[in-house]
Amino acid sequence: MHRTALGTITAALTTSLVGSALLTLSPTAAGAATTTHPERGLVVECTGKVAGQHVAVSLYENSRYGNELQVVFDHGDGPGKGRSQEAKLVRAGHxxxxxxxxxxxxxxxGTAIRTQHVKRVRSTHEDTTAVGTHRRLSTDLEVTYRERTAPLDCDTAFRYRLQVTHAG
Structure with missing residues (x-):
């Protein structure tokens, strides 16, 4: 699998995770009141090659909707594997x-350490608006599979602090 294809998979994983959270936020009844709540968490998306196979890894934490780890291999036997868990995936940068x-x-x-680089963000999806910050993470991660270990390249890695508003 080429890097571009893995990038597409990684983007789909994030869109799936973040998009699902935003869709979940939509009011179910017409005319529902506007509500605002905070969300904090992180997104780390990586690619690499271990044991002769390309791999895409996504670590996602959300204070409101939970945490999820997804791993997708290029071995053609399905979409990969994901797992939700209550425990944080990144603790004190580890x-x-x-x-x-x-x-x-x-x-x-490995590690995912906060940097000083902070970016203000604003995103709108249907009737949901998220406003806040993304703080870049400096990552040094590796994957171990079938007793082989390899580095991961993490192009997307940030912590976020958002105020999410749902219009009713």
Whole structure:
């Protein structure tokens, strides 16, 4: 699988995760009141190659909707594997989490440290608006699969603090 294809998978994973959260936020009844709530978390998206296979990894934390780890391999036997969990995926800048894919353990380890780079953001999706900040993370992550370890390239890595408003 080419890097462009893995990038598409990674983008789809984030769109799926973040988009699902935004769609979940939509009021179910017409005329519902406007509500605002805070959301904090992180998004880390990585690609790499381990044990001869390309892999896409997504770590997603959301204070309101939970945390999720997704791992997708280029081995053609399905969409990969995802897992939701209550425990944080990144603790004090350290990552050490495991998920099973195709009956094999996949371990993601390393660091995701906050930097000083902060970007103000505003995003609107249907009747939901999110306003806040993204703080870039400096990552040094690796994946272990079938007793082989390889570095991950994490192009997208940031913590976010948002005020999310739903119009009714």
């Amino acid at each position: 990552v050490d989490t495991t998920i099973r894919v195709a009956q094999q353990a996949v371990r993601i380890t």
